[in-house]
Amino acid sequence: MAEIQLIEAPAPHQQPPDYTRLNDLACSKVGGCIVFASDDWFAEAENLLKPNIPEWKEGVFTEYGKWMDGWETRRKRIPGHDWAIIQLGVSGVIFGVDVDTSFFTGNYTPRISIQAANLKKKFPSRNGKPGKAATEAEYKKIAALNSENWETIVPISELKPGYKTSFHNFFRVKRQQLWTHLRLNMFPDGGIARLRVYGQAKRDWSLVDKDTVVDLVAMVNGGVCLGSSNAHFGHPRNLVAPGTGENMGDGWETARRLDRPAVLTADKSGVLQVPGCEWAVFRLGCPGVVKEITLDTRHFKGNFPDSCRIEACNIPLSGEQQALSVMSGPPWKTLLLPQKMTPNREHHYKDEVQTIGTISHIRLFVAPDGGVSRMRIWGLKEDVALASKL
Numbered sequence: 001m002a003e004i005q006l007i008e009a010p011a012p013h014q015q016p017p018d019y020t021r022l023n024d025l026a027c028s029k030v031g032g033c034i035v036f037a038s039d040d041w042f043a044e045a046e047n048l049l050k051p052n053i054p055e056w057k058e059g060v061f062t063e064y065g066k067w068m069d070g071w072e073t074r075r076k077r078i079p080g081h082d083w084a085i086i087q088l089g090v091s092g093v094i095f096g097v098d099v100d101t102s103f104f105t106g107n108y109t110p111r112i113s114i115q116a117a118n119l120k121k122k123f124p125s126r127n128g129k130p131g132k133a134a135t136e137a138e139y140k141k142i143a144a145l146n147s148e149n150w151e152t153i154v155p156i157s158e159l160k161p162g163y164k165t166s167f168h169n170f171f172r173v174k175r176q177q178l179w180t181h182l183r184l185n186m187f188p189d190g191g192i193a194r195l196r197v198y199g200q201a202k203r204d205w206s207l208v209d210k211d212t213v214v215d216l217v218a219m220v221n222g223g224v225c226l227g228s229s230n231a232h233f234g235h236p237r238n239l240v241a242p243g244t245g246e247n248m249g250d251g252w253e254t255a256r257r258l259d260r261p262a263v264l265t266a267d268k269s270g271v272l273q274v275p276g277c278e279w280a281v282f283r284l285g286c287p288g289v290v291k292e293i294t295l296d297t298r299h300f301k302g303n304f305p306d307s308c309r310i311e312a313c314n315i316p317l318s319g320e321q322q323a324l325s326v327m328s329g330p331p332w333k334t335l336l337l338p339q340k341m342t343p344n345r346e347h348h349y350k351d352e353v354q355t356i357g358t359i360s361h362i363r364l365f366v367a368p369d370g371g372v373s374r375m376r377i378w379g380l381k382e383d384v385a386l387a388s389k390l
């Protein structure tokens, strides 16, 4: 198998805010839904939570106006402002949001604020449609939530319009507590393409039996991506999303390495000589002992990695920053030796998993580059005290 060399991640100034490597807790893919929207005239609020990046359809109009991929309310001719209630798909701690205004230019929302609550109740999702405004009965029902008094996690802030270079509006969230619902306020009206809510799911590990094998890195169990060498086509956070990948965009896909040889060669035993690799690091939702591993290359047919391997370590959260910045040094141990990959298939490992005791972090290497759809790290929880800290 080819020798693995580590490469440096891009310089910090080239990257979006650090919290964007976390999981989108509001995405419809993980069950996020709209509970209420004051107005859906041009485009329904459900679009805010779609997993794909927003689209523009030149010259496409509906009976209500220009087709837009986002939530767009009508120009207000009555007092008040527009707002929506979002139920997170996975409740958790929010570290930052992206209010994406892609393609909303003369119709973008100039100001927003976001409020949050931790509610016991779960609400059914509605079926928002363009051309509608909330009815008296809907307003009456939602009033019981008293959402105008929820905690403010993003104060009234200005947005930039969605011209090509300036469609992300990032806001860091400082109040790090558990939230289940958000209220997005538009001041006064307009359009927003997507709302990304970056955070970490909070699982109550005291409810998980010590003999139950769980996916320790799953986003629903609190697993998060901490960084990667390359996320050109698809972010590694997708590896820990629930279910199977929908398409190639719903996985981790790197760019083709530029140092690949002009002509590929194999050694005497037929092993391909492919230099270099790419990597992604994850913190498990709870430290534990790994029993089995699944790597799924679904949808990656002409671009699956030649091989994958996994390293792991057991470090306290307080030492995470320091330990992870020394990318090649200890305390990493081999959890899964290099495994040859095949296209569009789930690869399951049991006997191949090395016995290395409790681990808290893993890093997946793909050599030399390519795409993986999902990664499951099946194991038993170990140190509950550490997992409950953030």
Ligand SMILES: NC(=O)NC(NC(N)=O)C(=O)[O-]
Residues within 6 Å of the ligand: 042, 064, 065, 066, 067, 068, 072, 075, 106, 107
């Ligand atoms: N051309 C527009 O986009 N106009 C309107 N919006 C849509 N979607 O038609 C508006 O007034 O904001």
